[in-house]
Amino acid sequence: MADHYFSAEPGSADVRRTVEARIWGREYTFTTATGVFSRDRLDIGTAVLLREVDPPTGTGTYLDLGTGYGPIACALAVEAPKAEVWAVDVNTRALELTAENAQRAGVGDRVHAVLPDAVPEEVWFSQIWSNPAIHIGKPELHKMLLFWLGRLAPGGVAWFVVGKNLGGDSLQRWLTDQGYPCERTGSAKGFRVLRATNPGSSPS
Template sequence: MGDHFFSADPQSADVRRTVEARIWGRPYVFTTATGVFSRDRLDIGTSVLLRSVEPPTGPGTFLDLGAGYGPIACALAVEAPEATVWAVDVNNRALELTQVNAEVAGVADRVRAALPDDVPDDVRFDQIWSNPAIHIGKPELHKMLLRWLSRLAPDGTAWFVIGKNLGGDSLQRWLTDQGYPSERVGSAKGFRVLRTRRE
């Protein structure tokens, strides 16, 4: 069985390359590698999310859930220089790359790449940003989302991007039914962008 980007320790050779991206008007060069999500470019879903939502600029504690090599986490930290950004992933290679990319972006002191269980229980998030790993299956996806949404600050906001053909509309309804009212704030290239809050 081959590697998945949600493997904890990819067995494929760690072959690295760089990709260029423009996020919120700023140019970035990210190091990527085999065994991580979308190693050849900034994926379309994440691009749609970042084009659909204005960046936060004030202080706060933010979560990039399923961070991959860290493009969202790095961009959040750059745009909000008083914020702390947790970059959570189950893939150790992705977490290492996130640290590399945070160093290059000059925000390594405020980007904390961590496995899910390594985030302290008392941390609450003012914003959650995620292009969630739909391919882990619906039961695991629902479990993951509820785990982290329960740590959203009372006035916090979560931003999700989900492919329409992967259940974006049904996930919006499910989130609302779970006590996290969700509305669509963007739609492009087959993706839905959702804003989710606490009830």
């Protein structure tokens, strides 16, 4: 059976290559591999997200949810040199690549590439960035998003990119209905860029 990029332990041979990407005006070289999402290039959805949204520049704790080989996590850490970035994925090969790519980008000490259960309970996020794995199915997607949005600090912002034909508009409505007011801030190449916020009170 073929690997999915959301397989925990890809069974395919670990065949690696490098891809080039320009993110927020900087050039990057990333190592990718078989069994990892969009191994041949920076995928279109992620490229749209990073083009439509300005990078954070201050302090904070950021989450790259479904990091893949780490382009979002690396770029966040480079643009915000005082921030900590948690890069979460269920795919162990992706996490290995993210750590390697963060080292290459000079931010290996601030990019924490870990399985979901390895994020300490006391960590809250000022921003969440994600090109979420829509293909895991709506029930699992909603469960995942609610879990991590529950770790979004009051006043925090979550950025998502979702294909229009994969439910981007319905996801916007669903997020608002769950108590995370959501607006569409961009649309390009068939993708919606969504901005959700946590208007709640401070965590106890």
